[in-house]
Amino acid sequence: MSSAMQRQKLAAVPNNNGSLSTNSAIVAPTTDTKSRILDAAEELFMEHGFEATSLRLITTAAAVNLAAVNYHFGSKEELFQAVFSRRLDPMNQQRLSLLDEYQKAVEPSALTCEKIIAAMFIPALELSRDTDLGGKNFLRLLGRAYADPAPFIREFLSSQYAEMIAAFRQAFGRALPHLPREEVSWRLHFLMGALSYTLAGTDALKMIERYHSSEVGNDELLLSRLAPFLAAGLRAPPSDVG
Amino acid sequence: MSSAMQRQKLAAVPNNNGSLSTNSAIVAPTTDTKSRILDAAEELFMEHGFEATSLRLITTAAAVNLAAVNYHFGSKEELFQAVFSRRLDPMNQQRLSLLDEYQKAVEPSALTCEKIIAAMFIPALELSRDTDLGGKNFLRLLGRAYADPAPFIREFLSSQYAEMIAAFRQAFGRALPHLPREEVSWRLHFLMGALSYTLAGTDALKMIERYHSSEVGNDELLLSRLAPFLAAGLRAPPSDVG
């Protein structure tokens, strides 16, 4: 279904790839070129990493022309960022509004750690569940990007995360008033580590699939494992090194 | 000591770069060609990742000929594995013997979580401290390798880690007898996540350097932050999902 198909159909019918028969009507359009590139890139970046994934691999999988990437996105790096923005932006915004919603429900008291953790996790888990496809791909890709050395990736991610991290740091600070601010930062850091490692690794998925069928949603299961662990760690007495 | 040293110098004296004056005597030998490649590769793989680091970059930094890599190591992949084996092998063995030593000191009772965690961390921290150079490089490289998609990396690492992980899983199982075995596995997984993320990230180093001068060894400081967090998480009541 490679480039043959593309052209073939523009003759007869549908098609979005720039061509369309005079009958502009009903045809179910396969997704447009830009989305097809994003989908293919998401999966392949996840599978092979940024450097090891060539544009030719992506464009072949997406059944579009090689030049389409540079035409629509400008460069390979910008394509990579577009892959992230598409999902990361909404997810982090959802996290913020969920945190806000929880907070308003218990005002004026502070949230529990478990509730804050849930506000971080649930949007990520929803992304991995309900999206038709690409959700789980994306979370693994995200987890791996945390550890990627490429400067443009690190800068992009930290700018995308800055606002969300700040809000959650503040929330944890309120939930743990006895803890020095600096200690809160450290523990948030450890929390992010356990989270991203869990989302990125194949190991976690293997464990899930080994021990359980799909009776309980794997996502809720994962959260129910991780949340007590992290909440207990967050609530630990402060270290004596001050 | 791998095959490098072996041969190295049954010859007269130093020099490694193939040439040596007839005076075989005193010359201060710059390190082996093989070691120079390993050192340069360790630093550059850490900095740019596996795919993005070319052999030409490595051999230039090491001041050796391009073909030397394929001559001494066979391929780029084998070089990468050699970089890991050089430090990971001893470190994991040290972890095992430290765990054993601690265990013998408290026999027949079980170790505390803190003690087991210390047995995992101290060898890593020592590696990052006392090695003349490359220690910190290596830990960051290691943390990143955990999240690398390349199959040969994942297989290599999991084979290198299998024995150590099994031993520590058993130790944690003894320390937490009330916890289902499966829950122990999960929590060990989360622990590895927080650890590797902390070691890999530039973020952790930045936090250390921002808040503290070097009065307390940064490594002990890091451990004193991480250990209470993880120990509390490990000891948390089991989740109800069973």
Add this chain to the structure above:
DNA sequence: GCTTGTTTCAAACAGTCGTTTGAGCGAATC
């Protein structure tokens, strides 16, 4: 019907990549 603007396409660009080759050096063995 002609032009305008957008998108697709095949082909080529200028490099870089990991690896191989064969000549050549110095020291050890016979």
Add this chain to the structure above:
DNA sequence: GATTCGCTCAAACGACTGTTTGAAACAAGC
């Protein structure tokens, strides 16, 4: 002294990289 062996070196191999180009196909505006 000739041969062998370990090692280094410059040069080349073919394959693959991200990006650019100019022509062509198409829809829409006039």
